[in-house]
Amino acid sequence: MSESRRGRPRDADVDERVLRATTDLLLTRGYAGLSVDEVAERAQVAKTTLYRRWPTKDHLALAVVTRLQDDDEITDTGDIRRDLADYLEKIAAGLNRMRAAGRPAGQQDDPSAGTVAELVAAAARHDDIGRLERAMYARRNALARRLLERARDRGELRPDLDLEALFDQLAGALYYRVLITGDPVGRAYAERLVASALAGALSREGPP
Amino acid sequence: MSESRRGRPRDADVDERVLRATTDLLLTRGYAGLSVDEVAERAQVAKTTLYRRWPTKDHLALAVVTRLQDDDEITDTGDIRRDLADYLEKIAAGLNRMRAAGRPAGQQDDPSAGTVAELVAAAARHDDIGRLERAMYARRNALARRLLERARDRGELRPDLDLEALFDQLAGALYYRVLITGDPVGRAYAERLVASALAGALSREGPP
Numbered sequence: 001m002s003e004s005r006r007g008r009p010r011d012a013d014v015d016e017r018v019l020r021a022t023t024d025l026l027l028t029r030g031y032a033g034l035s036v037d038e039v040a041e042r043a044q045v046a047k048t049t050l051y052r053r054w055p056t057k058d059h060l061a062l063a064v065v066t067r068l069q070d071d072d073e074i075t076d077t078g079d080i081r082r083d084l085a086d087y088l089e090k091i092a093a094g095l096n097r098m099r100a101a102g103r104p105a106g107q108q109d110d111p112s113a114g115t116v117a118e119l120v121a122a123a124a125r126h127d128d129i130g131r132l133e134r135a136m137y138a139r140r141n142a143l144a145r146r147l148l149e150r151a152r153d154r155g156e157l158r159p160d161l162d163l164e165a166l167f168d169q170l171a172g173a174l175y176y177r178v179l180i181t182g183d184p185v186g187r188a189y190a191e192r193l194v195a196s197a198l199a200g201a202l203s204r205e206g207p208p
Numbered sequence: 209m210s211e212s213r214r215g216r217p218r219d220a221d222v223d224e225r226v227l228r229a230t231t232d233l234l235l236t237r238g239y240a241g242l243s244v245d246e247v248a249e250r251a252q253v254a255k256t257t258l259y260r261r262w263p264t265k266d267h268l269a270l271a272v273v274t275r276l277q278d279d280d281e282i283t284d285t286g287d288i289r290r291d292l293a294d295y296l297e298k299i300a301a302g303l304n305r306m307r308a309a310g311r312p313a314g315q316q317d318d319p320s321a322g323t324v325a326e327l328v329a330a331a332a333r334h335d336d337i338g339r340l341e342r343a344m345y346a347r348r349n350a351l352a353r354r355l356l357e358r359a360r361d362r363g364e365l366r367p368d369l370d371l372e373a374l375f376d377q378l379a380g381a382l383y384y385r386v387l388i389t390g391d392p393v394g395r396a397y398a399e400r401l402v403a404s405a406l407a408g409a410l411s412r413e414g415p416p
């Protein structure tokens with residue numbers, strides 16, 4: 001980032017072409033089919049330019065995911081049950097898209113985490129990517145936290161709510177199913193999750 | 209598995225030596241430092257034998273994790289708050305061990321998911337490992353489900369509890385922090401999670 005401020009302004013059009021070519025390759029061929037050289041060719045950008053800014057295909061892949069994820073908006077209708085289910089559904093859709101990236105049409109229901117798992121490993125492999133990736137999730141968590149705070153402030157949610165634990169539980173359950181158990185995620189599951197987290201597990205009658 | 213039933217009985221001692229050597233290498237050097245050849249040498253097992261049963265280092269690594277995880281027991285003291293916190297603490301300890309695997313002493317607090325992420329990617333890369341890994345998590349989820357069912361049946365938890373969503377939320381939050389946000393997990397966080405999931409997020413006074 002600081003490099004572009006010191007030198008000549010970065011060519012936004014180059015960024016756009018590179019990220020578009022990477023997105024196309026990632027979604028059609030998956031992580032294993034992504035190569036920096038092929039992105040350079042498709043985006044018509046010199047390889048040296050590409051490697052200077054995105055040194056590995058891990059860097060390219062994470063740049064795409066960051067952009068896709070930062071595009072997800074949270075809507076606040078004043079009904080926390082609906083707003084949370086809507087947002088979790090968006091997160092699930094993003095996960096499902098990456099999970100299925102590069103799979104042939106007949107294997108869309110494969111329970112493997114696919115490219116989602118490769119992206120998580122890519123972030124763990126490079127310190128600089130890890131920092132960018134955690135910053136991206138911090139932005140998302142901050143958005144969700146403000147939604148929950150507003151619902152708490154208007155009396156929908158309890159005043160002593162553990163905002164961080166609550167959002168970890170909701171988003172975490174989606175990632176757990178995609179990355180670990182292989183179970184499906186989508187609208188129906190998002191609604192179950194929200195219902196479960198809002199109502200709590202304790203018996204309403206209190207301890208027996 | 210079926211192969212060993214058809215041919216001569218598998219040498220349990222070989223398995224033991226191989227898994228012990230793999231565990232040592234994985235914990236001291238991390239995923240990048242694990243190699244099938246070095247495991248063969250340390251375990252004093254012929255490479256052909258090793259490759260026949262564990263074709264890649266991904267297979268070896270997952271075998272180790274499966275064994276470690278299957279050793280985690282759930283205790284049922286009749287207090288669901290304590291039993292869940294105890295079990296989540298065990299899961300967190302396993303994740304922290306793999307997260308720190310291969311790191312120099314000074315970098316134990318690195319927020320990267322480390323070897324946990326590589327193991328998740330390994331399972332996504334091979335269909336056979338993916339199946340074994342999902343079977344391992346299904347065993348763990350079944351144990352947790354029985355614990356929750358007993359607490360429900362004795363009246364601690366609500367009768368209409370969504371058992372699957374509840375455990376996804378609890379275990380999922382731990383994996384989310386380790387794999388995605390880089391936040392720490394341990395006893396204190398396990399207790400916060402359980403408190404949050406048991407109490408629920410809705411205001412006690414009901415909708416305003």
